[in-house]
Amino acid sequence: MTFATLGLIEPLLRSLETLGYQTPTPVQAQAIPAVLAGRDLMAAAQTGTGKTAGFALPLLQLLAMEGPKVAANSVRALILVPTRELAEQVHEAVRQYAENLPLRTYAVYGGVSINPQMMKLRSGVDLLVATPGRLLDLFRQNALKFNQLQTLVLDEADRMLDLGFSEELANIYKALPKKRQTLLFSATFSDDIRLLAGQMLNDPLSIEVSPRNVAANTVKQWIVTVDKKRKPELFVHLMRKGKWKQVLVFAKTRNGVDALVEKLQGLGINADGIHGDKPQATRQRALDRFKLSEVQILVATDVAARGLDIEDLPLVVNFDLPIVAEDYIHRIGRTGRAGSTGEAISLVCADEVNLLSAIEMLTRQTLKRQNEPDFEPEHRVPDTDASGQVIKKPKKPKKPKASGGGGGKRNLGKWVDSGEAAPAEPSIKPVRKVPVFNTGPRKRKP
Ligand code: AMP
Numbered sequence: 283m284t285f286a287t288l289g290l291i292e293p294l295l296r297s298l299e300t301l302g303y304q305t306p307t308p309v310q311a312q313a314i315p316a317v318l319a320g321r322d323l324m325a326a327a328q329t330g331t332g333k334t335a336g337f338a339l340p341l342l343q344l345l346a347m348e349g350p351k352v353a354a355n356s357v358r359a360l361i362l363v364p365t366r367e368l369a370e371q372v373h374e375a376v377r378q379y380a381e382n383l384p385l386r387t388y389a390v391y392g393g394v395s396i397n398p399q400m401m402k403l404r405s406g407v408d409l410l411v412a413t414p415g416r417l418l419d420l421f422r423q424n425a426l427k428f429n430q431l432q433t434l435v436l437d438e439a440d441r442m443l444d445l446g447f448s449e450e451l452a453n454i455y456k457a458l459p460k461k462r463q464t465l466l467f468s469a470t471f472s473d474d475i476r477l478l479a480g481q482m483l484n485d486p487l488s489i490e491v492s493p494r495n496v497a498a499n500t501v502k503q504w505i506v507t508v509d510k511k512r513k514p515e516l517f518v519h520l521m522r523k524g525k526w527k528q529v530l531v532f533a534k535t536r537n538g539v540d541a542l543v544e545k546l547q548g549l550g551i552n553a554d555g556i557h558g559d560k561p562q563a564t565r566q567r568a569l570d571r572f573k574l575s576e577v578q579i580l581v582a583t584d585v586a587a588r589g590l591d592i593e594d595l596p597l598v599v600n601f602d603l604p605i606v607a608e609d610y611i612h613r614i615g616r617t618g619r620a621g622s623t624g625e626a627i628s629l630v631c632a633d634e635v636n637l638l639s640a641i642e643m644l645t646r647q648t649l650k651r652q653n654e655p656d657f658e659p660e661h662r663v664p665d666t667d668a669s670g671q672v673i674k675k676p677k678k679p680k681k682p683k684a685s686g687g688g689g690g691k692r693n694l695g696k697w698v699d700s701g702e703a704a705p706a707e708p709s710i711k712p713v714r715k716v717p718v719f720n721t722g723p724r725k726r727k728p
Contacts, residue, residue: 288314291343293382298339301378307332308491313465314340322486323465324479330615331491334375337361337435337465342376345408346383349432352406355425359409359433362454364441365585366391366413366562367569372437373411385409392416393562400425414442414450421457433463436482440468440475444606455482469615470608501614503626504650505638507663510631513601514545516657517629520599521551521579528572530595531581532613534602539581542601546579553579584609600628607640632661639666 285298285306306314309327316323317340327333341359352358361376363369373389380387389411390399396419403410403425410417420426436442442451466479466486479486508516521529533539536557546553554568554577565585572580584604595617604610617624628649630638642648648667664672 283311285310285314285339289318290314290339291346293346294339294343294379297379297381300381303335307336309333309489310336310339312489312491313337316487316489317341317463317465318343320344320463322463322483323467323489324483324486325465325467325489325491326471327467327469327489327491333467334372334437335379337437337467338372338376338379341409341433341435341465342380342383342385344433345385350430352386352408353427353430354406355403356406356427356430357403357408357410358430359435360417360428360431360458361409361411361435361437362414362417362442362451363411363437364413364445364447366393367565367585368438369411369413370566376409376411380409387411390416390420391562392419396420396423414447414454418450418453421454428458431459431462433465434458435465435467437467438469439466439478440470440472440608441612443474443478444608470611472608501617501624501626503614503628503647504652505628505630506652506654506657507630507659508654508657509659509661510633512657512659513629513631514542516654517542517599517601518546518549518551519657520627520654526597527578528575528595529579529597529599530572530616531579531599531601532604533581533583534605536583538602539583542581546581551579552577553581555581556585557583558585584613596624598624598626600626603628603630603634603637603641605637607637607644610641611645630663632659632663635664635666635672638663639670639672642666642668643670 283306285295285303288306288311290298309325309331310333313323313325313333313336317337323337325333325336327336338361341361345358349358361372363372369389369391373387376387385408386406387409388399388402388407390403391413392415396416399416399420400423403420412420417426421428436451442448464483464486466475466483468475471490506516506520517531520526531542533542536559539555539557543553543555554571556565556568560568568577568580571577581601598614598617600610600613604613614624614626617626628638638649646668666672
């Protein structure tokens with residue numbers, strides 16, 4: 283199969299050739315013809331599967347081939363994303379795909395001055411990438427009209443709900459024409475999202491290119507158990523031992539990010555941090571420098587967990603486990619992208635055993651434990667498995683058998699293939715508000 287056989291026009295094929303895309307990925311093979319045919323879409327695709335091109339290519343083609351010229355302060359296609367970084371990244375991909383088409387594209391997001399964005403919107407934009415809050419600001423200040431809008435894309439929809447954008451989404455939805463095409467993309471599909479999809483989509487085609495809630499199998503995942511206070515020391519030890527070159531590290535809090543960056547920098551290690559308290563320009567600079575390998579260790583809160591495409595990132599370290607189990611999948615999705623292999627290491631302390639258990643249930647695998655000599659925890663992390671069982675009491679150590687045969691060896695946990703263990707409800711569920719949308723009849727013209 284080629285992009286030409288999917289029905290893409292020559293200017294797009296030329297852009298893809300320049301980018302070196304030869305074969306459509308599975309999500310692209312399914313999404314492109316469906317979007318071209320005007321269908322609504324509900325697509326569950328793993329991160330790194332090429333979903334951006336899956337919606338952007340057919341969208342650009344429809345904009346180039348159909349519909350009126352864009353009017354002042356109007357927008358014909360809208361891509362909503364949860365974070366500023368993702369807005370930049372998606373827009374950059376769109377810009378490259380649209381290189382040979384006479385279309386105007388742009389990205390708007392908060393944290394930067396609104397005036398240049400208002401100026402730019404005056405002459406109209408065919409395709410706009412936006413974060414929900416800034417989009418609403420622009421709409422309320424009459425810098426944007428939606429009467430020409432033909433397509434809405436929700437990218438990382440579950441993350442938008444996690445980040446508390448449900449009210450903004452409901453308000454945006456109210457302002458949009460009822461007759462339009464809607465594409466909903468998400469790396470994970472929770473029940474809340476399925477509910478949202480039921481309210482927003484019109485006879486959608488469901489695409490699921492990977493098992494539900496299972497991380498990319500190109501990522502080798504393991505955990506090291508350690509006492510909480512020794513995590514920084516263990517991190518530095520593993521870094522030196524493994525001769526880590528480029529690592530994306532996730533910490534739970536903004537203070538946690540700052541403390542680790544400070545410690546690493548104090549040791550002469552080239553590290554930087556990104557989190558929500560930092561100005562947008564500083565965040566973007568740190569990310570750009572990390573992508574260029576000018577920064578070796580980038581420490582981030584979950585702000586950076588979603589959607590960021592960093593080429594050939596070999597290693598992700600969870601300095602702290604995420605509070606919401608689904609974020610684990612997004613975090614480790616930063617490595618092992620587009621078919622390359624990657625590694626994800628989590629430093630786990632006793633306090634985090636319930637988080638670990640929730641992750642194992644969600645991903646339906648028991649994470650392999652690898653203990654680091656000299657860092658064995660005083661506060662033991664109870665054994666867990668993919669069924670959600672936490673074995674609270676430490677097992678009595680068996681007496682070593684005289685005949686050998688592995689007795690007395692530490693239980694390293696069981697590797698299971700995804701799907702082997704029965705899926706169960708995670709014990710830790712994200713708390714989300716689901717917006718209630720006014721669903722009028724919507725039919726796209728054939
Ligand atoms: P995404 O999942 O959209 O973030 O894409 C992940 C990465 O795969 C990006 O760097 C894309 O440029 C790249 N990519 C997407 N589609 C293809 C393709 N068909 N062939 C090669 N690379 C691709």
